[in-house]
Amino acid sequence: MTRSVTVRVPAKVNVQLAVGAPRPDGFHDLANVFLAVGLYDEVTVTPADTLRVTCEGPDAAQVPLDTTNLAARAALALAARYGVAPDVHIHIAKDIPVAGGMAGGSADGAAALLACDTLWGTGASREELLEICAELGSDVPFSLVGGAALGVGRGERLTAVEVGGTFHWVFAVADGGLSTPAVYGEFDRLTAGTDVPEPAASPALLTALRKGDVTALADALGNDLQAAALSLRPSLAGTLAAGTAAGALAALVSGSGPTTAFLTADEESARKVADALLASGTCRSARVAPSPAPGATVV
Ligand code: C5P
Incomplete structure (x- = not known):
């Protein structure tokens, strides 16, 4: 029987994005207060003969389906770390605006990582998943944790922020x-x-x-x-x-x-x-x- 795992993942808005001078590595130190908002992508992973990505939704034509897609990169990174063959079909049901500053690509990376981890039963800890997220991109760890958080460094080092209302x-x-x-x-x-x-x-x-x-x-x-x-x-x-x-x-x-x-x-x-x-x-x-x-x- 072919098992599928689906993960729902939110978009974000930066309620504060304080940007420092460029660092020697080209990135910028940030004080980045992320707030997850209720617009969601859904990422489904299903065992397949080889890694492939498909996408549906109004902006699907703008989403890359090769290994530049953060969802594919997440599957490859997790598979390499745990010695698993990355043979999954990743399907993205996209509702988050593409290339819009709402971390849609990062969301798909975090979702694919959690979905593959669940499918493969790697036993990775939350910290290990967050580490892989940080390697994939500065905004990816926040997509995994959601809620609200302050990100420092490139924005990937997170501390939870309390929110007392909607x-x-x-x-x-x-x-x-x-x-x-x-x-x-x-x-x-x-x-x-x-x-x-x-x-x-x-x-x-x-x-x-x-x-x-x-x-x-x-x-x-x-x-x-x-x-x-x-x-x-x-x-x-x-x-x-x-x-x-x-x-x-x-x-x-x-x-x-x-x-x-x-x-x-x-x-x-x-x-x-x-x-x-x-x-x-x-x-x-x-x-x-x-x-x-x-x-x-x-x-
Ligand atoms: O980390 P991520 O791959 O999402 O970053 C995309 C680009 O955004 C980087 O290549 C860099 O140009 C810029 N960036 C930056 N400083 C950050 C985060 C991103 O300059 N803290």
Whole structure:
């Protein structure tokens, strides 16, 4: 009998993304406060003759199906570590915007890792899985753990952050993606010759999350990559303005963009902002999602 394992995995928004100067290895030290949001991909692994990846969903055509896909790389990394043949069919049911700054690729990597680990029964500890996640990419460990966390270093060294309520978001999906390395490169260009401060988590932001205080969170949101994303994609300014005009408490670029994120007072307000964003013609689609959301979970 062929057994399949399916893992559901959330998208994320960075409620604070403080970026330091480039390091000798080209990465940037971060103070990255991740919040998992209720938009999910589902990754199913099934034993097969050879490793292959398929994808379904509105943006499936933009998803690479070769070994550049983080889901395939996760299966290969786990198989190599535990001496297992990586012969699985990985199917991704994709609902997270692609190349949008919501860690969709990282989510699929974490989900495939957990799914293969369950299928193969490797007995890997949580720490070992997190170590493999960190090798796959800076955002992958957070996709495994979900909830809310502060990531330091490249963003991969996580500490859980307490969240005392539900926050309601709208995500405006732009046409086309933005390359994360290109956005970091633009950040370096824009900050060249300036004194880039050491990144540090904002105490006001952490308090707002802990208290579930949406007004205080709206005041404390921050993304140091926003200027770089806007420089590469000036039209995002119009999307941010449309969401604010429609009643969002705060608007920011999600991670390296081009998805934009709008924090709203409640679910009803989120729906209104989403409708207004769509009507404004400044985005391709607008999605409502609550936070926090659980990390990668076998379903
Ligand atoms: O870790 P990940 O592969 O997701 O990073 C993608 C790219 O984003 C890196 O190649 C680098 O250009 C940039 N990056 C960075 N500093 C970080 C995380 C990512 O410069 N902390």
